Amino acid sequence: MRIVMMGTGPFAVPTFQALIESDHDVVCLFTQPVRTVHRRKSSVPTPMRDVATAHGLPIYDPESINTDESRVLLQQLQPELLVVCDYGQILSRETLATSKFGGINLHGSILPKYRGAAPVNWAILSGDQETGITVIHMTPKLDGGPCLKIVRTPIGPTETAVDLEPRLAQLGVAAVVESIELLLTHDPETLVGEPQDPALVSKAPRLKKSDADINWSDPAELIYNKFRAYQPWPGCYTHWVREGKPPMRLLLSKVSLVREPAAAEFPPGTICVAEGDQLSFAAEGGQIVVEMIQPAGKKPMAVAEFVRGNHPSPGDRLMSEGDLPQSS
Incomplete structure (x- = not known):
């Protein structure tokens, strides 16, 4: 499958690396622009930029993925699937439509619990003893699409977000690969994935x-x-x-x-x-x-x-x- 990867933070790195090494055709990386830190431009590239550079993949960093200019670029790339993880932007319906299969997103919680920017932190903050990852077929609603794959794991009693996040990132690798296969083999006349129960939704807003x-x-x-x-x-x-x-x-x-x-x-x-x-x-x-x-x-x-x-x-x-x- 022809894939455009969209990610910025370290949570996306294991999945990005695995897709590059797979039989799929990863054509480029979309990531957030390098931000100004303490009045100067950071000279340290993001981990996702490092991976893309190491494999000679083009890197695009539009301020907004939902502009006409960004959509024209995506259409020119002709992706069959957008794989999104730890990107930092919400994709509009029109942006998702530039890809044959739309987009899938790897999220660091058991959805619909902890929708938002900080699911790993909020699971620990809430005292949960279990969390996991979910791969969803994306819709314009934040983390609201049907679930293609869920993997659960216990949270250790002394585990911090620094400990837990890389574990979840590794759990997501196989789940993303399996979700891509599910999209390739499912009957297009039927709905794919399990809808989320809106009564169980909780939020995980960005930390301050x-x-x-x-x-x-x-x-x-x-x-x-x-x-x-x-x-x-x-x-x-x-x-x-x-x-x-x-x-x-x-x-x-x-x-x-x-x-x-x-x-x-x-x-x-x-x-x-x-x-x-x-x-x-x-x-x-x-x-x-x-x-x-x-x-x-x-x-x-x-x-x-x-x-x-x-x-x-x-x-x-x-x-x-x-x-x-x-x-x-």
């Missing part, structure tokens, strides 16, 4: 920088799930309120969870252990045990180094940015 600010009124389990879900970005941070000094912003680089409440004298949002190489924060129903920490303006450090250099004490308060006292 402000999500990283820990709310100490949240249960300990949720705070830990946020830490797991927000790796590598936006991370999780809090502010340590120090007597006679300005609050110190602390990025939690590595933590674990103890599902046992701290002693009664340590309410949620206080330091309950600070000695040697041990540092724990009290939360509702448990404790957040810090293993690596990064004070503002410093590099990540081991807890022993932080405790030795900064002298936190049990009972010290931790606050979110919005709760900090205003300086006069």
